[in-house]
Amino acid sequence: MAAPRTERQTKWLIAGPPLVFLLAFFLLPSLIMALASLRYPGEFGGLAPLAARAGEEAGLTFENYALFFSDWIYAQIFAKSVGIAALTTLACLVMAYPLAMLIARSPKRRRDFMVLLVILPFASNFLVRVYAWMIILGPLDLLFSRFAVIVGMVYVHLPFMILPLYTNLEKHDPALLDAAQDLGANAWHTFWRVTFPLSLPGVFSGAALVFIPVLGMFAVPELLGGKDDWMVGNMIKESFLGTRDWPFGSMLSIMLTLAVLALAAAAALLARKGAPGA
Amino acid sequence: MPLLEIRNVTRRFGALTAIDNVSLSIEPGEFFTLLGPSGCGKTTLLRMIAGFDAPDAGSIWLDGNDLADKPPEQRPVHTVFQSYALFPHMSVARNIAFPLKMAGKTAAEIEAKVRQALAEVHLEDKGESYPHELSGGQKQRVALARALVNRPRMLLLDEPLGALDAKLREQMEIELISLQRDVGITFIFVTHAQPEALALSHRIAVMRDGRVEQMDTPSRLYGFPVNRFVADFIGNCTMLPATVVETGAHGTRLAVQALGEVMAPTAERARAGQEGVLAIRPEQVHIMAAAAAHELKNHFTGVVRDFLYIGDVTTYVVELANGTRIEALLANSAPGRAQFFQLDQPVKVAWRHDAGIFLAD
Numbered sequence: 344m345a346a347p348r349t350e351r352q353t354k355w356l357i358a359g360p361p362l363v364f365l366l367a368f369f370l371l372p373s374l375i376m377a378l379a380s381l382r383y384p385g386e387f388g389g390l391a392p393l394a395a396r397a398g399e400e401a402g403l404t405f406e407n408y409a410l411f412f413s414d415w416i417y418a419q420i421f422a423k424s425v426g427i428a429a430l431t432t433l434a435c436l437v438m439a440y441p442l443a444m445l446i447a448r449s450p451k452r453r454r455d456f457m458v459l460l461v462i463l464p465f466a467s468n469f470l471v472r473v474y475a476w477m478i479i480l481g482p483l484d485l486l487f488s489r490f491a492v493i494v495g496m497v498y499v500h501l502p503f504m505i506l507p508l509y510t511n512l513e514k515h516d517p518a519l520l521d522a523a524q525d526l527g528a529n530a531w532h533t534f535w536r537v538t539f540p541l542s543l544p545g546v547f548s549g550a551a552l553v554f555i556p557v558l559g560m561f562a563v564p565e566l567l568g569g570k571d572d573w574m575v576g577n578m579i580k581e582s583f584l585g586t587r588d589w590p591f592g593s594m595l596s597i598m599l600t601l602a603v604l605a606l607a608a609a610a611a612l613l614a615r616k617g618a619p620g621a
Numbered sequence: 622m623p624l625l626e627i628r629n630v631t632r633r634f635g636a637l638t639a640i641d642n643v644s645l646s647i648e649p650g651e652f653f654t655l656l657g658p659s660g661c662g663k664t665t666l667l668r669m670i671a672g673f674d675a676p677d678a679g680s681i682w683l684d685g686n687d688l689a690d691k692p693p694e695q696r697p698v699h700t701v702f703q704s705y706a707l708f709p710h711m712s713v714a715r716n717i718a719f720p721l722k723m724a725g726k727t728a729a730e731i732e733a734k735v736r737q738a739l740a741e742v743h744l745e746d747k748g749e750s751y752p753h754e755l756s757g758g759q760k761q762r763v764a765l766a767r768a769l770v771n772r773p774r775m776l777l778l779d780e781p782l783g784a785l786d787a788k789l790r791e792q793m794e795i796e797l798i799s800l801q802r803d804v805g806i807t808f809i810f811v812t813h814a815q816p817e818a819l820a821l822s823h824r825i826a827v828m829r830d831g832r833v834e835q836m837d838t839p840s841r842l843y844g845f846p847v848n849r850f851v852a853d854f855i856g857n858c859t860m861l862p863a864t865v866v867e868t869g870a871h872g873t874r875l876a877v878q879a880l881g882e883v884m885a886p887t888a889e890r891a892r893a894g895q896e897g898v899l900a901i902r903p904e905q906v907h908i909m910a911a912a913a914a915h916e917l918k919n920h921f922t923g924v925v926r927d928f929l930y931i932g933d934v935t936t937y938v939v940e941l942a943n944g945t946r947i948e949a950l951l952a953n954s955a956p957g958r959a960q961f962f963q964l965d966q967p968v969k970v971a972w973r974h975d976a977g978i979f980l981a982d
Contacts, residue, residue: 518702
């Protein structure tokens with residue numbers, strides 16, 4: 344059969360370049376990092392050689408992981424990071440939802456302009472925008488606090504929540520809202536029983552686009568946070584650039600990835616349980 | 622007391638008057654249809670009854686209460702939407718349970734009523750299905766069940782059969798009639814399809830440009846249209862421009878351009894000299910061989926220009942000597958091959974003196 348084969352070839356041709364790119368620059372580095380997390384640190388930073396030499400620690404070890412579990416402080420920083428990410432996600436959701444609804448229900452010709460306004464902040468540099476908050480929060484005596492960190496995080500990530508929500512809400516059939524009202528639902532019930540459940544895919548993708556980057560973010564807590572606002576990202580950055588303990592930094596990165604995967608799996612499980620018909 | 626009263630309602634959208642001083646009243650238990658071409662205002666009127674739109678002038682009364690300040694969710698009126706508008710994230714049973722939940726019914730009551738509603742529309746085994754798993758006809762039935770489950774005072778149907786294919790539409794028409802009879806709820810049905818309106822309704826209001834042209838039973842609308850628009854919109858009609866010569870108790874004498882005198886039934890308001898048209902339905906016109914004998918007063922000769930074979934009947938288009946075209950309908954009920962006229966064959970068309978109707982301009 345000639346036709347299906349050409350079709351398959353076309354599919355590979357399309358999928359090939361991004362696949363090769365991700366294999367080379369995502370999967371391979373991840374494996375290198377996983378391996379690095381099982382090695383000893385080098386004497387002057389970097390990694391110790393794999394082959395053992397006399398008087399040196401070498402080869403593979405779980406010591407880095409053991410270290411993570413040996414002191415509460417690491418788990419605490421992880422928990423705090425998850426907390427900050429969750430709070431940021433929630434704040435973004437609460438602020439983005441009404442705005443996304445407003446845009447989705449505006450006349451068609453005005454929507455594109457409003458979406459443009461939402462992504463306009465990306466036109467200026469990320470660090471400039473964070474520094475701007477230092478200028479605003481400094482005189483108010485709010486700088487270097489948890490509050491400042493969350494404000495900065497929300498500010499930077501809000502568009503990532505608005506856009507998927509808007510994309511979802513815009514597709515809703517307005518007749519469904521009429522139907523709900525017609526069948527006796529007031530505005531509150533119409534929202535919670537029709538609009539919100541139908542927007543859950545948008546809520547989930549928006550939440551993922553905010554939660555995951557915030558979890559690994561180090562620039563915002565470093566610039567706006569105080570000494571108590573040290574997050575996982577700061578720890579990782581410090582391991583590589585400060586203490587130059589690459590294996591420990593690699594271990595933290597791997598743990599962060601595992602934490603994200605575990606949370607995503609839990610969310611997916613919860614979503615399936617909550618989904619109708621399950 | 623009528624169930625619903627629409628009193629002098631007007632609705633404007635900018636320069637356009639969508640509804641122009643419409644008044645009508647609907648009795649309990651009626652199957653009432655708003656019929657008209659698109660843009661005639663029928664859907665606007667329906668939306669005002671449901672509460673999604675408000676009149677600029679006039680009022681709408683249900684059971685003797687003015688509905689002006691009642692939002693849609695507080696009106697005991699439910700709508701079946703053109704697109705069905707089933708909630709895609711809810712099963713069929715939960716869709717049907719929705720209005721009951723909103724009305725604060727208990728779980729046990731909801732379950733019993735949902736089961737009964739599913740039975741009413743013959744979907745007993747589809748309660749756990751989701752809307753995307755249903756066919757068009759099944760979605761239609763779910764929409765009906767959902768709108769009827771808590772027994773509203775009135776059901777509004779906005780072109781609900783428009784999305785169905787012809788065979789299914791006919792089946793749904795029959796189901797709608799029996800459903801309406803069984804539940805005894807007043808239906809207000811909006812459509813632009815006149816066969817649908819004739820088949821379903823107790824009474825029909827024919828609308829054009831925001832006004833009601835005629836309101837009557839299907840057979841009276843078909844048999845006694847009040848003007849050219851209604852005659853043309855409901856069924857097929859041949860219109861012959863005519864002038865009234867003489868009126869009398871035994872009939873009206875008309876002068877039809879280039880055809881001569883034609884007898885028509887007595888028209889109440891016709892006066893001698895009045896201009897108008899003689900409207901004749903194709904099934905009132907007999908078609909026969911040019912030499913055939915008959916006793917009909919109104920008869921003319923012409924040739925067959927076109928015919929449309931539909932199976933049960935054939936419609937012939939006969940062109941008379943003066944170029945006028947008259948449609949004649951012949952049932953193909955004779956055994957074997959029915960008398961079948963050929964293109965360009967000379968024929969005679971004739972109709973009884975009491976057929977047709979004179980419509981003044």
